[in-house]
Amino acid sequence: MKRALTVALLVVVAIPLLYAVAQLPQHGSPMTPPYTHISPRYLEKGPEEAGAENIVTDVILNYRGFDTNGEVTVIFTSLAAVCAVLLGSRKGDERPAGEPSSSAVPVSDVVSFVVRLLSPLIAIFAVYVMLFGHISPGGGFQSGAILAALVIVTTVIVGRKQAEALVPVRIRRLLQVAAPLTFFVVGVSGLFLFGDYLAYPKTEGQMWLATAWLIVIGIGIGVGGAAVLASIFWTMGDDS
Amino acid sequence: MNAVEAILRALTVILCAIGAFYFFIGTVGMLRLPDFYSRTHAATKCDTVGAGSILLGLMLMQGFGAITLKLIALTALLLLSSPTAGHALARAAFRTGLKPWRSPEHTEGEDAT
Secondary structure (H helix, E strand, C coil): CHHHHHHHHHHHHHHHHHHHHHHCCCCCCCCCHHHHHHHHHHHHHHHHHHCCCCHHHHHHHHHCHHHHHHHHHHHHHHHHHHHHHHHHHCCCCCCCCCCCCCCCCCCCHHHHHHHHHHHHHHHHHHHHHHHCCCCCCCCHHHHHHHHHHHHHHHHHHHCHHHHHHCCCHHHHHHHHCHHHHHHHHHHHHHHHHHCCCCCCCCCCCCHHHHHHHHHHHHHHHHHHHHHHHHHHHHHHHCCC | CCHHHHHHHHHHHHHHHHHHHHHHHHHHHHHHCCCHHHHHHHHHHHHHHHHHHHHHHHHHHHCCCHHHHHHHHHHHHHHHHHHHHHHHHHHHHHHCCCCCCCCHHHHHCCCCC
């Protein structure tokens, strides 16, 4: 009975989905809307309409801001899910806490030296990618990944305790939620200032204002993404 | 195209060919070598010699300028990070007890595991 119901439900769900897929324009056809007017519009008007010379940034933060807003929320949710799964499963664990596993290898001098040599450069690069995402390739997501890599590699060298001390517990939660929060703040201020959620300033000759908003969102995504990735790494490290 | 340019272009082609060759060798080694250590050894060749000589070739083609500076920075990063990564991998594997592979004739006399 239950199985029959499941099958029936699946069929009921599948039919409209298949119908919708059949209605889609043929893949790669030049007559589809993206090719006829959307892409040319982005390419021609992007820099003056959306505030960034880098058209990718225009698309992900301005034209498709809603999409990216959802995306950063998904990233944050993934952190919540990882924490829920890993922290939840640890309750029944009988092992003594805080003891490093016996297989731990002491840090290599070579690795330690190279990481110490490179980390300032990595940090500068991350900030550059974050702040210049509107001009050159890059942006919040990329710089978040670079920052997180820096944090992870530092954790490997100096140990987790010291690395975590760089991000005080009090503001850690705030940093983890930085990306959705920035979007929310920018979106709501757009609602009040310009009449729409995630609306951008559109005054003629004041493109720098829209650019500034793009940069603010980029910083939010970068910091938030880095905090999320680093936290996932740390949470997984709890297990060893 | 004068003689100097022609020579530089030829050197670029040769260096890029060497780089491509090392990438090929590294990939084959990755797939065909018997154990973790030798595979790590093969893989690091790609990044150091392979990418290194390709970048060197590109520098010769570009001449002096901003792009060459970027290429130099990139080469320095590669030459620092790739061997370090290989070293860290091999060291961690060895310290945690992964035994290097030995040829079958070698192990016949000993207690084969």
